[in-house]
Amino acid sequence: MYHLRRTSAAKTAGLVFVLLLAAGGLWASPSVQQIIDFIDSTYELRSDMTARAKIITKDPEQGTKVIESVLYRRDKDDAFLIVLASPETERGNGYLRVGDNMWLYKRATRTFTHIGRDEKIGGSNATAGDMESRKFRELYKPSTDASGKELISEATLGGAKIPVYRFEVVAQVNDVKYPKLVMWVTRDKFLELKRESYSLSGTLMETDLFGDYKEIEGRFVPLQQWFTDEVEKGKISKLQITGISFSKVDDYKFDKSYLESLSK
Amino acid sequence: MAIASRNLVRQFRRNLLLGITIAVGMAILVVTASFTSGLTDILFNKVMVYMTGHIRVVRDEYTTRRSDVIRDKPRFIQAIRDNVPGIVRIDEDVSTFGRSVGNGKTGMVALVGIQKDSDFYNETQLESGNPRDIFKPDVFPGIIMYKNAAKDINVNLNDTVTIRFQSIYGQAQAPKFRVVGLIPSQNMFMDVAAFVDVDVLRGMLNLKPEEVLGLNVVTSYPADSQKLIQVANKLYAALTPNLAGVKAELSLGSARAPANVYALKLDSAPQTATVAAGSLHFLSGSLGALAGSKDGIVLNEAMARSLGAVVGSHVLYRYMPKFSADPVQKELVVKGIVKAAASLPQEAAFADEELFYQTYFWNIPREPAPALADAQLSKALLLEWDLLERSKNTDAQMKKELRLGRENWHGAKVDVQTMYETASLIIDFQRGLNLVSIIAVLVLFFVILIGVVNTMRMSIRERTREIGTNRAIGMQRGDVRQVFVMEVVILAFAACAAGILLAYGLMALLSSITIDLRDNPFSMFFVNKHLYFFPTAASIIGNYVVIVIAAFLISFLTARRAAKLQVADALRHYE
Numbered sequence: 144m145y146h147l148r149r150t151s152a153a154k155t156a157g158l159v160f161v162l163l164l165a166a167g168g169l170w171a172s173p174s175v176q177q178i179i180d181f182i183d184s185t186y187e188l189r190s191d192m193t194a195r196a197k198i199i200t201k202d203p204e205q206g207t208k209v210i211e212s213v214l215y216r217r218d219k220d221d222a223f224l225i226v227l228a229s230p231e232t233e234r235g236n237g238y239l240r241v242g243d244n245m246w247l248y249k250r251a252t253r254t255f256t257h258i259g260r261d262e263k264i265g266g267s268n269a270t271a272g273d274m275e276s277r278k279f280r281e282l283y284k285p286s287t288d289a290s291g292k293e294l295i296s297e298a299t300l301g302g303a304k305i306p307v308y309r310f311e312v313v314a315q316v317n318d319v320k321y322p323k324l325v326m327w328v329t330r331d332k333f334l335e336l337k338r339e340s341y342s343l344s345g346t347l348m349e350t351d352l353f354g355d356y357k358e359i360e361g362r363f364v365p366l367q368q369w370f371t372d373e374v375e376k377g378k379i380s381k382l383q384i385t386g387i388s389f390s391k392v393d394d395y396k397f398d399k400s401y402l403e404s405l406s407k
Numbered sequence: 408m409a410i411a412s413r414n415l416v417r418q419f420r421r422n423l424l425l426g427i428t429i430a431v432g433m434a435i436l437v438v439t440a441s442f443t444s445g446l447t448d449i450l451f452n453k454v455m456v457y458m459t460g461h462i463r464v465v466r467d468e469y470t471t472r473r474s475d476v477i478r479d480k481p482r483f484i485q486a487i488r489d490n491v492p493g494i495v496r497i498d499e500d501v502s503t504f505g506r507s508v509g510n511g512k513t514g515m516v517a518l519v520g521i522q523k524d525s526d527f528y529n530e531t532q533l534e535s536g537n538p539r540d541i542f543k544p545d546v547f548p549g550i551i552m553y554k555n556a557a558k559d560i561n562v563n564l565n566d567t568v569t570i571r572f573q574s575i576y577g578q579a580q581a582p583k584f585r586v587v588g589l590i591p592s593q594n595m596f597m598d599v600a601a602f603v604d605v606d607v608l609r610g611m612l613n614l615k616p617e618e619v620l621g622l623n624v625v626t627s628y629p630a631d632s633q634k635l636i637q638v639a640n641k642l643y644a645a646l647t648p649n650l651a652g653v654k655a656e657l658s659l660g661s662a663r664a665p666a667n668v669y670a671l672k673l674d675s676a677p678q679t680a681t682v683a684a685g686s687l688h689f690l691s692g693s694l695g696a697l698a699g700s701k702d703g704i705v706l707n708e709a710m711a712r713s714l715g716a717v718v719g720s721h722v723l724y725r726y727m728p729k730f731s732a733d734p735v736q737k738e739l740v741v742k743g744i745v746k747a748a749a750s751l752p753q754e755a756a757f758a759d760e761e762l763f764y765q766t767y768f769w770n771i772p773r774e775p776a777p778a779l780a781d782a783q784l785s786k787a788l789l790l791e792w793d794l795l796e797r798s799k800n801t802d803a804q805m806k807k808e809l810r811l812g813r814e815n816w817h818g819a820k821v822d823v824q825t826m827y828e829t830a831s832l833i834i835d836f837q838r839g840l841n842l843v844s845i846i847a848v849l850v851l852f853f854v855i856l857i858g859v860v861n862t863m864r865m866s867i868r869e870r871t872r873e874i875g876t877n878r879a880i881g882m883q884r885g886d887v888r889q890v891f892v893m894e895v896v897i898l899a900f901a902a903c904a905a906g907i908l909l910a911y912g913l914m915a916l917l918s919s920i921t922i923d924l925r926d927n928p929f930s931m932f933f934v935n936k937h938l939y940f941f942p943t944a945a946s947i948i949g950n951y952v953v954i955v956i957a958a959f960l961i962s963f964l965t966a967r968r969a970a971k972l973q974v975a976d977a978l979r980h981y982e
Contacts, residue, residue, distance in 0.1 A: 204513060244815050256812045317576040317613065317769070318471040342579040343613065348571075374571050374581045375508055 175285035175293045175310045181333055183278050191392040192216040195385045203377035215392045222397045226405060237402045246399070250406040255399055282319050286311035298327065300337060306330045307337075321348060334363060347373045360389045411893035418866060422894075425862045426902040429954065432851045433906025436950045437942060438913050443837075443844045445941035447630065449934065450837050459829045460498055460623025462491065462639050464646075466792060467811065467820045470764040474575045475500075478771050479729065480619045483646075490642040493627040500621035501605050503612060505572030507552075508581075509560025516556070516570055520605030527602065535564050536588030541604050548607045549587035553598040562586055570601075574613035575620075582611055617730045635825050640797065643823040648791040651767055652776025655726035657706075657739075657756065659714040666710065666756045667776035668724065670763040670789035673698040675817060679787040686751065686784035692718040692743025697759050703742035705757040711744045718743060728770035735770045737762070750781040760789050764817055792819035798828045848950075852957060859895055859961050867891065867969040874969055875978035884970040891969055895962035899955045907947060914940040 173181075198210045211228040222241045227233040235250030238258070246255040285293040295310035307327040314322040321340035328335050338351040350373055353365035364387055372378035395401055415422050464487065466477045477483050484497060501520035506513050521527050523542060531538060534554055541549035547567055562568050564586055571581040584603065592598050609616070628634050650669060657666045672679045673694065680694050687694065690708055696718075697703045704724065706716060716722055720741045725734050739758070747753065779785050795811075798804040804824065811820070867874070874887055918938050933939065 203511075243817075254813070257815055314578075317578065320573075320577055320579050322578055340579070342581050343574055344580055344582050344611065346569075346581040346583075348579050348581055374569055375506070375513055 172295055172297060172308060175295050175312065176280075178295075178308065178310065178328060178333055179280045179283065179285070179312065182328075182335075183280050185333075190218050190389045192218075192387065192389055193392055194387045197383045197385070198380055199383075200380045201378065202375075215396050217392055217394070217397055224396055224402070226402065235406045237405070239397065239399065239402060241397055248399070248402045253403060253406060282314060282316055283312040283324065284315045286313045286323070297330070300327050305336065308333075332363065334365075349373055359387050362389070408893055408897075410890050411897055414890065414894050415898060421862060421865070422898055425858055426898050426905070428858045429855055429899055429902035429958075430906035430909055432855045433903045433950065433954060434909040434913060435851055436848055436954075437907055437910035437947055438917075438940070439844045439847055440946040440950065441910070441914060441940040441942040442938070443841050444943055444946065445939040446837055446840060448941045449939060459824065459826055461626045461629045461635060461826055462487075462624040462642065463621055463824045463826075463829065464624075464642070465621040465822050465824070467795075467822065468768060469817050469819075470768050472577045475620045476575050476614070477619050477622065478615075478617070478768070480617045480622070483622055486645050487622065487624055487642060490645045491624055491626065491638050495625040495627055498623040498625065499605070499619045500623055501609050501612065501614065501619060503572045503608070503620075505570050507556070507560050507601070508569040508571065509557075509562040510566070512560040514556060514560045515599055516552075516601050517599045518570060518572065518608060519600050519602050520608035521602045522605050531590060533588045534591045536586070538588050538602075540587035541602065543587070545585060547583045547585040548604060550584035551588035551590060551602040552586055553592045553600065554589045555592035556598045556601065557586060557589055564589055572611075574611065575618075576613055578613060580611050615730055629826070632825075632827050636827060639823050639825045643794065643797055646794060646821055646823065648794065648821070649775065650778055650785060651763055651789045651791050653726045653767060653772040654774035654776050655724055655772070657704075657710070657714060658723045658725070659716050659720055662714045664710050664713050665754055666706075666724075667752065667754045668704070668726075668756045668758055669776060669779070670760040670767070671697065671757050671787055672789050673759050675760060676787070682783060682787040683757075686748070686781050686787075687743075687757070688746040688748070690744045690746055692741070694743065696742040697757070699761060700740075700742060700759045701761045701765065702737065702739050703759055703762070704739040705743040705745055706741055707751060707753055707755055708744050708747050709753045710756065711741070716741050716744075727773040729773045731770065735766055737766060748781075750779075750784070752779075755779065760817070763789060768819060789818060792821045795820050795822040797823065800828055801830060804828050852954070855954065856957060856961050859899075859958050860965055863891060863895060863962055863965040866894075867965070871969075871972065872978060874972055875974050875976070878972070878974045879978065888963070888966040888970040891966035892959060892962045895958050896955060899958035903951050903954055907951070911942075914942070 192215070194214045196212050196214055198212075200208045200210070202208070209229065210233065213226045213228060215224045216222070220242060223239075225238040227236045237248040239246045239248065239255075245258050247258045248255050285295075287293055293310065295308055298307055298309045299305060300307045307329055309325065309327050311323065311325050313324075322343050323341035323345065325339040325341070326335060327337040334356055335353050337353070339347055340349040340351070342348050350371045352369040352371075353367075354369075355367040356363045356365050358364075364384060366384045368382040368384075370380040370382070372380075464477070464483055465475050466483075468474055468476050468478075480499070487497060488494065499520075499522075503518050505516050505518060507516040521541065527538070531551075533551070536551065538551060541551060543549060550568065550570075552562075552568075557563060557566075557568075560568065566586050567583045568586060569581050569583050571579070574580055609618075612620075614620075626635065626638070652667055652669045655666050655668050657664050671683055671694070673683075680698070683694060687705065689705075692705065694705075697705055704722065706714070711717070714720075714722060718741050722739050722741060723736060724739045725736045727734050739762070745751070779788070795807060798807055807822075877887060878884075918940055920938070921936050922933060922938070
């Protein structure tokens with residue numbers, strides 16, 4: 144869900160790409176695999192992180208729901224903690240992941256339940272699996288046509304006609320939610336702007352847009368993201384990220400007792 | 408008999424009233440017994456059979472996500488056939504919960520896969536459409552829905568509906584179906600179900616042909632709880648797991664070696680390292696290097712020598728899965744080499760359990776590795792599954808589920824359940840109703856007997872002089888008693904017969920009333936919005952016999968008093 148770029152690494156990698164292409168005398172599109180590898184190498188968080196997130200979900204049948212939360216991430220073991228701040232019914236509930244274990248904490252019953260990747264966060268479309276930072280290249284590989292050619296093309300996006308690369312990837316493991324993705328990334332910095340997610344049977348399930356990229360402490364972060372449900376028409380979620388910091392997060396926050404203490 | 412019959416007519420009004428009392432009592436008994444039999448029939452043969460069967464076998468798997476899936480269906484079915492007598496059928500559970508998306512509205516749905524030879528077609532009456540159309544090749548596969556559920560999402564016959572759910576691996580699915588049939592709505596529970604071709608649903612769930620979510624066994628003795636539980640216990644014992652092991656091939660370059668690969672529980676059981684250290688003596692590398700590794704392996708020194716492998720070497724691990732022609736292959740890194748030992752076969756190799764969670768558990772090997780002679784080391788190795796303890800009732804079953812939800816575990820757990828555990832609340836409710844029925848029966852018996860006693864005492868009192876006269880002309884005590892007893896028995900016989908006819912009339916009347924309890928949980932006890940009666944010959948004859956015998960006994964005891972009257976006293980009696 145959170146797409147971050149380390150500016151210096153991105154600039155270096157981008158420069159390397161340009162130099163290689165110039166040295167080869169070709170100004171060709173990068174390969175999908177190169178983009179995937181680049182996303183992994185620059186996306187990988189190498190520090191702790193704190194952020195506040197606000198998800199506004201509009202559902203034609205259930206109305207508008209606003210979920211606010213605080214997210215903490217610890218780099219050394221990829222642990223994360225999400226504490227829900229609103230609505231009142233969810234306040235104090237939390238999601239904690241340490242190692243391979245993910246738990247849901249319910250303030251009302253003061254109990255921890257082991258959860259899987261597909262557990263929804265506070266009733267939103269976001270799932271616990273979205274919080275994992277499995278390497279993109281471990282999960283997906285480039286789609287190819289009948290002749291084995293990667294499906295990548297140059298395109299423009301939106302009214303501003305932003306130059307992008309459009310490419311397709313398919314899952315190479317079974318346990319991903321969307322076995323096929325179509326992605327649009329900017330041609331200069333490979334910032335992801337749009338993603339279409341497809342089901343196992345090829346149905347378009349969700350269209351995601353990423354915008355308002357800001358450079359924060361050397362990283363590019365999309366502060367606004369939109370998730371449009373393509374099956375249940377009219378259902379849209381908007382994610383707003385604020386208060387991002389990459390300072391060290393205290394270890395005690397990744398302990399069950401911290402979540403419990405917030406309920407007192 | 409003739410005297411008794413004539414006496415019945417002589418005191419016609421009184422006997423008629425008593426007869427009506429007995430007939431009404433009998434009618435109530437038959438109706439009550441038929442209603443509770445009907446409830447039992449619905450519960451055991453309609454609700455439970457489709458929910459869980461009478462015995463259910465499930466395998467809860469948690470590798471990267473948790474799901475119920477039996478990977479080796481033939482093996483489990485064989486175990487069931489070998490250990491469960493009186494099998495009516497074994498239903499394969501291929502189903503999922505999801506959301507139905509119609510025209511502007513969404514709803515909950517439980518998709519159920521139906522086989523071509525299922526009883527579904529005989530037992531389900533469609534209001535419209537053809538049930539076999541779910542198998543008809545079409546642009547979209549067919550679905551049969553309950554009418555109210557279809558109406559709730561604004562779809563009708565021949566409309567398309569999207570159902571979104573997840574495969575057993577968590578992959579999103581949102582296929583479209585065409586509504587080919589509508590079933591008249593039964594109750595709020597059953598309305599959630601929708602039916603599709605089982606093979607279509609199996610593919611959408613990403614289940615292989617030999618995989619199934621659970622096995623529901625329907626037996627011929629659902630009401631015999633003791634037998635059912637005994638049989639389930641026997642099946643439970645038969646499902647004791649073996650070691651999880653793979654007969655595989657390891658290769659490094661052109662060198663190849665057969666290997667029996669086992670998984671050490673280094674992550675899930677902290678004492679494993681200590682146990683394993685007793686049997687595995689490392690020449691290079693360590694157990695610590697293997698712990699938590701998804702691609703590590705420890706080799707026997709002889710195997711390492713034959714492959715030319717050292718710590719850090721990359722070997723190719725390859726085996727054939729049981730139900731696929733495509734081999735499972737993965738590159739592994741040698742994390743250690745152990746000394747040969749008498750108890751350790753040359754082919755034995757050890758991986759961390761993490762490797763098996765994404766290979767073995769998703770692809771059962773065609774050739775499993777044999778058990779190890781080293782019993783101590785075997786304790787440190789992963790089993791095919793863990794057998795969960797049998798639950799005594801629903802409460803214990805729920806606690807077991809909650810505990811599994813809270814614990815950190817991976818692998819597979821197998822559970823054998825009977826409907827007495829999974830739905831003991833429903834069965835307790837049914838037993839409660841039976842108890843109420845029995846109490847009603849006892850109260851009615853009491854009322855009937857009071858009536859008989861009272862009528863007899865009145866009759867004896869009024870006919871005391873007659874008794875004296877009969878005794879004076881030579882009738883014996885036994886004959887006097889017999890007359891009175893025969894009167895009551897004949898009355899009871901006739902009244903009970905009338906009561907049975909009355910009961911059938913009542914049941915016909917009550918079951919013709921339409922009661923719409925759409926959103927009420929009690930609607931599950933109705934069939935097509937009507938009360939359901941299931942009279943059985945056993946209960947009718949049983950009640951008949953009991954009433955006649957009770958009437959006989961009461962009248963015998965009461966008539967004894969009449970028979971003991973002294974002739975002179977009886978002749979002198981005046982009202």
